Amino acid sequence: MRSLVNYFGIGRYVPASSNKDLGNFEVIKLSDNMDKIIPFFVRYPILGMKSQDFKDFCQVVQLMSNGAHLTEDGLAEIREIKAGMNRGREIE
Numbered sequence: 001m002r003s004l005v006n007y008f009g010i011g012r013y014v015p016a017s018s019n020k021d022l023g024n025f026e027v028i029k030l031s032d033n034m035d036k037i038i039p040f041f042v043r044y045p046i047l048g049m050k051s052q053d054f055k056d057f058c059q060v061v062q063l064m065s066n067g068a069h070l071t072e073d074g075l076a077e078i079r080e081i082k083a084g085m086n087r088g089r090e091i092e
Contacts, residue, residue, distance in 0.1 A: 001013055001024065005025065008027075008032075008036050008037070009036075010027055010029070010032040010037075011025055011027040012025075012026055013025055014026055030061065030064055033061050034061055034065060038057075038061065041054055049089070052089060053085045053086060053089070056082075056084065059081060060082070064078070
């Protein structure tokens with residue numbers, strides 16, 4: 001995860017408090033997600049169930065880039081998408 005910061009030139013590595021060998025790669029800026037992260041995973045697709053989470057992530061990024069997160073309806077839509085990601089996703 002640490003090397004992703006160097007590879008993409010964005011984000012930061014945040015170590016887990018319980019184990020220095022574990023941590024997260026965090027990208028906060030919307031523009032970094034739109035310009036670097038999403039194009040990378042479009043070019044090198046995620047396989048399996050996580051591909052559906054990526055699709056939802058892209059949808060949320062698009063909503064945010066259009067300012068939907070600034071309205072109650074848009075924020076509700078984003079929350080609904082988020083609730084269906086990862087463990088919240090129904091297995092088809």
